[in-house]
Amino acid sequence: MSCVYIVPLLELRPQTRQRLCVAIEQQTFWSAELLDVPFDGQFAYDQVREQYHSSQILLGLKNLIKPGTDKILAIVPFDLFIPILTFVYGEAHLDGPAAVVSIYRLRPEFFGLPPAPELVVERLIKESIHELGHTFGLRHCRNRGCVLNASTYVEEIDLKTHEFCAACREEIVRHAGK
């Protein structure tokens, strides 16, 4: 059976790992497990921008798994960018093997607000499933509640659920079943 491997570059509580895996399995119908590999993403650091180049992270991740059968998702603590954008919450290969999500801007502290660990976990799960959705070839969805709705503000992440809408779920079943 095909598997989504999760590579956390930060300490995740066992409870959080558990919730993340369950959510991914329920939404993608693939199994999900943590992958223990020496991968720190430091090669993607850009000294001028003081951020990490997410496309390079994806290239690094791709080499860690069997091409064509599995998918890999990294969760990183640092801020991500692509050259043309000031930042990204995450990036994924559309219909490809790798995805990355950053929690850097998901924390309320980033905006000077008091910490809210539970909220951050929810956001992380949503963004993880969102990016994985892209790796299954799905594009953004206009349905506001759907996890594939594009979020440009972090508050927009809170408005959507961690689930695919009926239409996207159908797509996932088609793609994930391949």
Next chain:
Amino acid sequence: MNQTISLLVVDDEESVRTSLHNWFREDGYEVGTAKDAYEALQLIERAHWDILLLDIKMPGMDGLELQRRVRQVNKDVIIIIMTAYASVDTAVQSLKEGSYDYVVKPFNPDELSHLIRNAAEHIVLKNENVQLRQDVSQISGMEEIVGDSPQMRRVMELVQTVAASDSTVVIRGESGTGKELIARAIHCHSPRRYFPIVPVNCGALAETLLESELFGHEKGAFTGAQSRRKGKFEMADRGTLFLDEIGNISQKMQMELLRVLESKQFTRVGGNQTIHVDIRLICATNKNLEKAVEEGSFREDLYYRINVFTIILPPLRERKSDIPLLAQHFVSKYAKIMNKEIKEISSEAMDILIRHNWPGNIRELENAVERAMVVGKPPYLKPQDLPFQLAKEALEEAPDQDSLAEVEKRHIRNVLNRNHWNISRSAMKLGIDRVTLYNKIKKYQLRK
């Protein structure tokens, strides 16, 4: 969004092309990339693009020059300029030359996605409203079409005022005064302009037909109703419904109309599903509604419901100073349509037009000019080209004891009108100098 928006990214930096390509593809756009202006021009020639994202600094031809080239052949495509902080000035220049907006590299993803979404929405609305756009362009030259008399200027001021509000308008005036044109002008100046204006001629339809025309019907609602049909109310949703000849509708329809206006909902004929609509209503009539209310043929409650704002279009005979302008407008219009070299109306012919009473108003005038353009020969329309009745009328009415001064006054007035009171041009046509013309204007107390 139910139509795919296509987007072409032109940038010499490969990383920019790839990341934007991926980013927009995720967002459901159809994306193409070009590494320089020359490749872009080839792609633009080969396929249709809704949005062009152009890097301002590229070796060879830069983004600004590319924009100019594209603009020469395509006025509609949305161009967004990508720039670094250092060249924001040039980006501002691009705005002046017709770009939609510019973005500074690196882009804030929020701003970029909002910018592109707005542009996409713009395109969708535009495509849905090609018809409307044609109407708008027709309207934008409208001041010319309806006239420039003080009465019509007042009407156009009212149009501007009422367009901004969402209230119901009743346009009153004799037939042929251009009531539908005014309705369209209101719509096109209103916030609803991106949605359709749907005209219905209530006077032309039998009661049952009007009902299904307005509310639509379900399949099998009546004999001949072979499929479901949307009514004009639904079609005008978020736009404007224009009910012409509202004074002619039956008592039953008056009641139904009142009910819809109050509840903003209705059901299709033969259906039971409630349909909600958001429309602005503009009505027109050539009837005396007050009298109709008094006589009991028009419901008083409906009268008060629709009569929020009234625009009265004066008949053409009460604003004869508009006749030369309108007549000239129709000459140009039909010269173009018929591909004829007739550019003007002789002063004798214009004189006949000005004297006529025009019971059919602008429509009658237009018909008369159209007919004259068919029979007339270049360089200008002569009295014998006009419909026989008009010319005959003029002959009968022409006081044959006109003094020389009378004739001169009339001739000068016509020449002035035809030249829009351009003194130098009129003087030249008359073969006199400007001072003489000024003196004659004073002597005959001629006024614009």
